Amino acid sequence: xxxxxxxxxxxxxxYQLFDCGDWRALASGLxxxxxxxxxxxxxxxxxANGATQTRQDTLPISSHEVGIDHIISGLRxxxxxxxxxxxxxxxxxxxxxxxxxxxxxxxDDAVAAEITSVIPLAPLHNPGHLxxxxxxxxxxxxxxxxxxxxxxxxxxxxxxxxxxxxxEFLYTEHRIRRYGFHGTSHHYVAKRAAIMxxxxxAQCNLITLHxxxxxxxxxxxxxxxxxxxxxxxxxEGLVMGTRCGDIDPAVAIYALxxxxxxxxxxxxxxxxxxxxxxxxxxxDMREIDRLAAAGDERAELALGMTAHRLKxxxxxxxxxxGTVDAIVFTGGIGENAVGIRQRACADLERLGIAIxxxxxxxxxxxxxxRIHSATSTVQVLVIPTNEELEIAQQAFATVTA
Ligand code: AMP
Numbered sequence: 001x002x003x004x005x006x007x008x009x010x011x012x013x014x015y016q017l018f019d020c021g022d023w024r025a026l027a028s029g030l031x032x033x034x035x036x037x038x039x040x041x042x043x044x045x046x047x048a049n050g051a052t053q054t055r056q057d058t059l060p061i062s063s064h065e066v067g068i069d070h071i072i073s074g075l076r077x078x079x080x081x082x083x084x085x086x087x088x089x090x091x092x093x094x095x096x097x098x099x100x101x102x103x104x105x106x107x108d109d110a111v112a113a114e115i116t117s118v119i120p121l122a123p124l125h126n127p128g129h130l131x132x133x134x135x136x137x138x139x140x141x142x143x144x145x146x147x148x149x150x151x152x153x154x155x156x157x158x159x160x161x162x163x164x165x166x167x168e169f170l171y172t173e174h175r176i177r178r179y180g181f182h183g184t185s186h187h188y189v190a191k192r193a194a195i196m197x198x199x200x201x202a203q204c205n206l207i208t209l210h211x212x213x214x215x216x217x218x219x220x221x222x223x224x225x226x227x228x229x230x231x232x233x234x235x236e237g238l239v240m241g242t243r244c245g246d247i248d249p250a251v252a253i254y255a256l257x258x259x260x261x262x263x264x265x266x267x268x269x270x271x272x273x274x275x276x277x278x279x280x281x282x283x284d285m286r287e288i289d290r291l292a293a294a295g296d297e298r299a300e301l302a303l304g305m306t307a308h309r310l311k312x313x314x315x316x317x318x319x320x321x322g323t324v325d326a327i328v329f330t331g332g333i334g335e336n337a338v339g340i341r342q343r344a345c346a347d348l349e350r351l352g353i354a355i356x357x358x359x360x361x362x363x364x365x366x367x368x369x370r371i372h373s374a375t376s377t378v379q380v381l382v383i384p385t386n387e388e389l390e391i392a393q394q395a396f397a398t399v400t401a
Contacts (some may be wrong), residue, residue, distance in 0.1 A: 002026070003392040004075075006068075007093040008132025010124070011035055013067045017080055018392040020088060025388070027080035031067040036060070041070055045078040053078070059143065066132045068097065068139060082130045087143045091395030093184070093387070094129045095234075096122035096134065097149030097280045099175055104152070104398045107133050107145040115147065121175070121232065146395035153183030156224040164231075178236070180228035182210040186218040188390040189330045192368060194223070196381055197325055205325050207317045209310065211340065212285065213241035213333035217310070219317035227320055228314055235271060239306045241283035244274035246309070276302045283338070285333045287371065292339075307343035318351045326379040335384050338363075341371065347381060352377035373385040 001020040016028040024225065027045035029229055046056045048399030055074075061067050064299055064362060074083035095194070098118035101170045112133060119126045129147075136145045154162075162178045163171060170176040186208045193208070194201035201223035208218045215238040219227040229237025229245075237245045247270075255261045255269060277283040280298035291299035328334075338361050345355040354376040359369070372380035 001088045001396075002081060003089050003091055003396050004071075004081075005085055005091045005093070005388045005395070006132050006136065007388075008049070008064060008128050010128040010131070012128075013064065013071065013132060015071050015348070016388040017075060020392075020396050023389060023393065024069050028388075029071065029073055029074065031061055031070065034064060034067055035063050039067075043078065045075075045080045045373065056256075059319035065135045065139070068132070068135050068228055070398065072139075073303045074171055081397045082236065084140055087140070089399045090140065090145045090385040091141055092129060092133050092136070092147050093150070093391055094133075094147045095150045096179065097147070097151045098179075099155075101147075102152050102155035103150050104146050104148045104394045106398060107137065107147050109186075111147060116383065118175075121179070133353070138397045144399050146398045148184060148391040150180045150181045150183050150392050153187040153307065154180030154218070154225045157226060157228065162225040164323040176232055178228070178231040180216065180218070180225065181230045181234045182214065182216045182218075183225070183228075183283065184387045184390045184394075185210045185330060185385040186216075186220070186225065186228070188387065189328045189385055190220050192220075192383045193326050193328050195369070196383075197370060197379065205321045205323050206328060207314060207324055207326075207342075208328040208329045208330065209313075209334050211238070211310075211334035211337070214243065215240045215331065215333070217313040217317065219320050221321055227317060227387045237309075239279075239302075239309045239381065240275040242272050242277045244270050244278065255377070276306070279305060285337050289339055291339065291382075302330060303339060303343065306340060307346075310340070310344035311348070314348065314353070318353075324352070326381050328381045328383050330383050330385040335366075335382055341380075341382075349375075353380065355380055 003020055005016045005017045011034045013031040017026045019026055029043040032040040037060050038058055041057045044052060046379055047053050094115060096118050115126055115130055119377050133145050149313055160341040189208050191201055193206055194204045197204055203228050204223055210216050214234055217229040218225055239245050252266050280302040282288055288299045292303050333340055341360055342355060345353050354373040355371055356373040359373040367385045370379060370381055
């Protein structure tokens with residue numbers, strides 16, 4: 001039995017195939033530039049000897065349907081999938097599930113309609129997901145398509161955390177509230193953290209920090225999300241690669257009135273030109289680290305602001321949770337950026353948080369690890385995320401429940 005995980009964007013498709021026995025990734029790949037003449041198909045798979053093989057092709061891929069057809073043909077040719085009948089489910093990443101989905105859902109027409117209805121809340125993501133889901137359902141009607149939502153894990157937030165202090169009709173009539181994102185990743189690392197802590201997730205209080213190009217923090221009490229930093233959209237919260245995170249909303253009003261920007265211009269400004277890129281002109285953390293080490297003041301400011309915002313959330317969530325068992329760093333920056341972890345956790349001994357400088361800097365270990373000092377009452381963990389595996393396991397659990 002195997003599960004195929006699809007992350008379908010407006011012009012791209014990423015996929016991974018898992019064996020449901022040992023949860024090994026048997027194959028993965030991506031299709032880019034759907035609809036353009038120079039489409040790209042990249043495939044990686046394990047051959048019969050367990051060695052990794054890769055193949056890359058440039059060819060026109062006119063639609064998601066043609067793309068998914070290529071993926072299945074490639075999986076067959078490589079031997080990773082002998083027959084589509086081996087698939088017990090296709091798990092689809094869906095960024096926005098709106099207010100009603102707190103669990104993965106087998107997609108039927110009603111579920112597809114609900115995902116469609118929240119397109120205004122995720123205009124860049126949900127249409128691409130729906131395209132992939134529609135093709136999968138049409139091509140493989142006997143294989144259940146399971147939607148796994150980035151928002152689902154955060155559905156346990158209480159209204160005190162998810163409501164905005166705005167007029168009630170915006171919530172009741174327009175569904176404007178905080179939803180949170182990266183839920184699949186927060187949930188995955190929380191489960192791994194519980195194993196490292198040696199107790200059930202339902203007994204764990206955690207602060208999980210997913211720090212990649214997009215970044216979010218999550219406060220988890222007794223295994224359930226009680227607060228998260230992203231809101232109606234993935235713009236709120238931490239300083240991100242190109243997104244501003246928390247700002248005074250009056251900045252948008254100022255830009256509207258004084259900079260001649262329309263809604264699209266403000267969207268670009270806050271989502272694509274801000275964050276690390278806006279502060280120092282670069283959004284790759286490795287480059288920012290290099291620049292700061294060479295004395296670049298803007299890069300230093302970007303690091304300082306990123307850590308300052310993280311510290312604020314660590315303080316706020318520590319206060320909210322009362323007791324914290326562990327802080328978890330994950331995502332490209334969380335897993336690799338030694339300096340950001342050090343700065344974010346510096347001078348937090350009063351909160352019981354103390355990093356061990358040597359453990360934090362140990363680069364030889366890329367797996368799950370502890371980086372706190374012996375005096376730290378809060379464990380500080382680095383846990384590589386694996387959203388695709390989490391989607392595969394949730395899809396499998398959904399169809400076999
Ligand atoms: P993600 O969105 O999770 O893929 O994370 C992307 C971010 O991780 C980028 O800002 C990268 O610069 C950062 N990143 C990846 N590897 C490293 C590394 N070795 N050191 C610092 N940052 C890294």
